[in-house]
Structures are given as C-alpha cells and as structure tokens.
Amino acid sequence: MQLYWHRSDLRGVDNRGLAEAASAVSHESSSDEDGVIPVFIFDDDELERDGNARVQYMLDSIAELRSWYRDRGSDLLIARGDPASVLPELAIKYDVDRVVWSREYSGFAQSRDEQVADALTERDIAHQSVRDAIFFEPGSITTNKGEPYSVYTYFWKKWRDRDKDTPIDAPAADVLMPDEATGDSLPTIDSLGFEEPTADIQPAGTNAAHDRLSTFCDDGIYRYDDDRDYPSRNAVSRLSADLSLGTIGVRDVYAATVAAAEADGITDAEAESVEEFQSQLAWREFYTHVLYFNPEVVTENYKTYENEIQWADDPAALQAWKEGKTGYPIVDAGMRQLKSEAYMHNRLRMIVASFLTKDLLIDWREGYGHFRQHLADHNIANNNGGWQWAASTGTDAQPYFRIFNPMTQGERYDPDAEYIKQHVPELREVSAETIHEWHELSPTERARLDTDYPAPIVDHSEQREKALEMFETARGDA
Incomplete structure (x- = not known):
C-alpha cells in the first residue's frame, strides 16, 4: 500500500x-x-x-x-x-x-x-x-564555481538549453485505492478560520487551468513579447494561481509552449514570443532556487547594505495604497484589481511595488504581506522575489536609482486608460489625457471634473529625491 x-x-x-x-x-x-x-x-x-x-x-x-x-x-x-x-x-x-x-x-x-x-x-x-x-533541483544549475546563481540571465541560459521532463500520464484507475479509505469531509472556509473572499476569483481546478493554457497558446503566447506589459491587451496566461497550487503541471505547460513554437506557419517573431513566455517559467524556478538557499529572505533583505534602510513609518499612506486611493490612477487601478479579482497584472505588480517602496518609502515587507493576504496566486518564492526586486533589496534587483515614474508608466502601458477606467470607476468619464495628467491638475481643475477621485498623496519628484537619499545613506554614500 x-x-x-x-x-x-x-x-x-x-x-x-x-x-x-x-x-x-x-x-x-x-x-x-x-x-x-x-x-x-x-x-x-x-x-x-x-x-x-x-x-x-x-x-x-x-x-x-x-x-x-x-x-x-x-x-x-x-x-x-x-x-x-x-x-x-x-x-x-x-x-x-x-x-x-x-x-x-x-x-x-x-x-x-x-x-x-x-x-x-x-x-x-x-x-x-x-x-x-520545477524542472531542476536547487543546486543543479550553478556557476562554474558550483555556487547558486544570483543573476537571472545566466541561470536562464542554462535552464533554457537543458532537456526538460515531458508530461506524465495520470495513473491507471485500477492502481488507485478503492474508496474504503475514508476521512473527514471537505471543510468550509469558515471552519478553517477564514472569511469567504469578496473578490471575483477565476475558476479553480485542473480543467479550468488547462482551458486557460489552451486559450493562451492559441493566441496570447504569440503576442506575449509585444503585449504582455499592457494590461488591457489580454496577452498573459493567468496560470499563476494554477502553478502556485499545482492544479496544472509545469511539464504540461512547457510542452504546450513547445508545441506552440513548432506550429505550422508561425513567424520568427512569434517563436521569440513563445520563448519569452518560457523565460517566465525560468524566473519562477530561479526564485525557487534563491528561496531554497536563502530561506531568510521571506523576512530579511537578500542584499546587504552598509547601514539599515530607514523605511518610513506612515500608516495613513500605507492604508491609502492598500485601498487604491493614492491619487495616482495606474497605481490605484492595480490595487483595486487586487481587491476585486485576487489577482494583479504583472506590470502593475511592479508599478505598485515601486510606488510603495520608492514613492511612499515604505518597507517592502508591508507590501509582501498585503499581497500574501489577497492574492489567490500567492507563491512565497515569486512574491518575495518580485517585492525584493522592486525594493532594490533582492537578487538581481532593480538598481536603487532606477525609480518608476507612475505617471509615465500609466501613459506608456495604458495609453487610452482602458485598464484604469475598468478598475477606477470615478475616472470613467474623464479623458485619458486628463487621467495621465492628474498629478498636474490644480484643485480647481479637479473640482470641475465632478469626481471624488483623490489628489496625489505625495509628489513623485520630491519622493524620488528622498528615495535616492535613503538608499545612498544605507549604502554609506551620504
């Protein structure tokens, strides 16, 4: 048995x-x-x-x-x-x-x-x-010195070029134990000590996961390289929760991408787009390896600074960020998608994380914890890796001096404000041009628009300078 x-x-x-x-x-x-x-x-x-x-x-x-x-x-x-x-x-x-x-x-x-x-x-x-x-155990993809990689690019090249396992058939029904083995009934969410979520969560389970994979490989995967950063273009797989809870196998996902890359009639650009998606599977594995060798990163910075980073203690700003009421439309749209769908588009995850850590100067751990509580696709390795990347404290992280401009991000990746208007109803009657200029409007100009959407809670330019000073002090440069 x-x-x-x-x-x-x-x-x-x-x-x-x-x-x-x-x-x-x-x-x-x-x-x-x-x-x-x-x-x-x-x-x-x-x-x-x-x-x-x-x-x-x-x-x-x-x-x-x-x-x-x-x-x-x-x-x-x-x-x-x-x-x-x-x-x-x-x-x-x-x-x-x-x-x-x-x-x-x-x-x-x-x-x-x-x-x-x-x-x-x-x-x-x-x-x-x-x-x-994962395809490769921690410790099986290493530097020439036999050390785990801390830079993704080198990890990716080895991951990409190695043979991958193929999908595995389900076991035959006759080797599964008849149902004489019985246990408890499936508990309710209340009995586990949780509340029923208010978010409109995507359908769960293996059947739904395979439907998502099939739909993505029919279309989105061929546009992924060009469109994945634009939240209104529907060029992402939405498989993150399925991979996190294992309702679909990574071998099945990878095999489907290989089939997509080998389909008749696809262009070189489309094949490159497929590889770009495959690289996201490698990112998941890279962060898993990082977590395995550095389990303390869940609560501690991966990257060491000479001095402790002096994060701000600003409960009001943190709450405004959580509620999607910062006065920066693209940031608030992302946070409200999180609340309404228990999911957030990846470009928005980067934007809201940068805003929390570089505009509000609030510790990345606050953001990590909020995501952990609200994402259906929460995965320790990916969630932590993404947050520490944005905060410039992680492995292969965003350099501290590269700070997302939330207005530029919104204008670039949601030019017609489709995504913003979907998640921030107060702005649905406002033109895209005005939305992207929200930070420049005077109180009188905002009042004329007859919306209760808030003014920006901070000035990005001023906060950017404070962020640079904060990190330079941590580095011992100031």
Whole structure:
C-alpha cells in the first residue's frame, strides 16, 4: 500500500509524485487490497501563511481533485492536523508500505518535511519525496564555481538549453485505492478560520487551468513579447494561481509552449514570443532556487547594505495604497484589481511595488504581506522575489536609482486608460489625457471634473529625491 500526500500539487495528471506511488503499486502487486491512497492534510501552521482568496482557490481545487478520484472509483482522504502526526497514524491504520510526496522549497516546507520524515522513520515507515514543481533541483544549475546563481540571465541560459521532463500520464484507475479509505469531509472556509473572499476569483481546478493554457497558446503566447506589459491587451496566461497550487503541471505547460513554437506557419517573431513566455517559467524556478538557499529572505533583505534602510513609518499612506486611493490612477487601478479579482497584472505588480517602496518609502515587507493576504496566486518564492526586486533589496534587483515614474508608466502601458477606467470607476468619464495628467491638475481643475477621485498623496519628484537619499545613506554614500 502506498500513501500519497498531496500538497501544492492538486491534480492527478502530470504529477510525478503520484505517478511514483502508482508505479510502485503496479510493479509490486496486483492485489485488490493494494493501491495508492491519496490524502490532503489541512495544516494550521501552513494555513496561517495564506489569505482568504488563496484558501478559497485551494478548497475549490481540492473539491475538483476529489471528484477526479471518485470518478475513478477511489477518493481523496481529507484530514486536519500536524502532518508529522497525521501521516504516521494513517500509514499504520492502512498498513502502508511507503509515504510519497512532492517537494516544496521554502524554509517552512523544508522544516516540516524533515519532521514528517523523522516521524515516519521512527515507526519504520518508508518514505520518498519527488521533484515535481520545477524542472531542476536547487543546486543543479550553478556557476562554474558550483555556487547558486544570483543573476537571472545566466541561470536562464542554462535552464533554457537543458532537456526538460515531458508530461506524465495520470495513473491507471485500477492502481488507485478503492474508496474504503475514508476521512473527514471537505471543510468550509469558515471552519478553517477564514472569511469567504469578496473578490471575483477565476475558476479553480485542473480543467479550468488547462482551458486557460489552451486559450493562451492559441493566441496570447504569440503576442506575449509585444503585449504582455499592457494590461488591457489580454496577452498573459493567468496560470499563476494554477502553478502556485499545482492544479496544472509545469511539464504540461512547457510542452504546450513547445508545441506552440513548432506550429505550422508561425513567424520568427512569434517563436521569440513563445520563448519569452518560457523565460517566465525560468524566473519562477530561479526564485525557487534563491528561496531554497536563502530561506531568510521571506523576512530579511537578500542584499546587504552598509547601514539599515530607514523605511518610513506612515500608516495613513500605507492604508491609502492598500485601498487604491493614492491619487495616482495606474497605481490605484492595480490595487483595486487586487481587491476585486485576487489577482494583479504583472506590470502593475511592479508599478505598485515601486510606488510603495520608492514613492511612499515604505518597507517592502508591508507590501509582501498585503499581497500574501489577497492574492489567490500567492507563491512565497515569486512574491518575495518580485517585492525584493522592486525594493532594490533582492537578487538581481532593480538598481536603487532606477525609480518608476507612475505617471509615465500609466501613459506608456495604458495609453487610452482602458485598464484604469475598468478598475477606477470615478475616472470613467474623464479623458485619458486628463487621467495621465492628474498629478498636474490644480484643485480647481479637479473640482470641475465632478469626481471624488483623490489628489496625489505625495509628489513623485520630491519622493524620488528622498528615495535616492535613503538608499545612498544605507549604502554609506551620504
């Protein structure tokens, strides 16, 4: 008997860990009393790191996964508690020969998995962890000195040129344990201690993920290089939540991009666009490697400055940023999309992060925590890597002296203000030209527009100088 522990791999197709457990059954036994028992454990210590939207997305994905198992005459066993206690108990109850799971790479995950492994070893229960969420294990892509990369470009070149695993078939239904293995019912979000999100979250689960992938590979992937930074052009995959919770396998995603690149009749520019999207998969893996070797980056700067950065303590400005009421239309549109969809377009993530850290001079950890609480696609490695990049504290980060101008960003990437008007209804009757000049309008001019959209809470030019001074002091230059 094999016990398979689902975590952030909420799918049956293209799941290396599940396939490994099933392979052992199919090779070792044909008994009707042998098979794979799949289990998901709600771990309160892990849940406290999530927000309402991600938990709801997870619950919806688990519900679909459970239906997938039931359609095959099996079931997904549901439990709640400390995995280091629950898994040995289940293994003993069902006379399990081995417990299998797919690896995760945060400091919390590494510590938890060591505790689980120790608990199983104490009871002489075999166990195995399997690489699944990434193509290459941390430590397998290194510099010539054997050190992990801290610069993405070099990592990307090696990642790009290495052979990738191909997708893995789902296990045959006859190796899945019949549904005599039973556990708890699927909990509600309330019973887990969370509130039902108010955001209009995209459909969760493997079927929806594959639909998104198919739609993207039919069109958006060929425009990705040119259009991905423009939030109104619909040239992004929206697969971030699916990859974060593993409702789709990275091998399936990559294989679909390869097929797109090899399709008949595509141009060289379209093929380059496909590769640009593939590079985003490499970014995810790069940040996973960074997190694995530097688990402290969740709470500490990756980059060391001579002096501590003197972030501002400004609760009112932080609250205005969270509510999308800064008076900078493109910033507020991004923050309101986060609130309404539990998602934010990647260009907007960079813009709002730069604004918080370089215009408001507020610690990136405040932004990271807010994103963690509100994004359905929260992923520790990616979320942290993105925030530290914007704050000029991370690996391969934006240089501290390159500061996004929020007005220029809005005019460049949302020239007709389509995205802004979609998410900031107070400005729907205002011309795009006026929206992009909002910071220059006088109080009288704003009053004539008959809108309660606020004036800018800070002056970008002044804050830019303060940001430069703040970082130069941290560097010891001032």
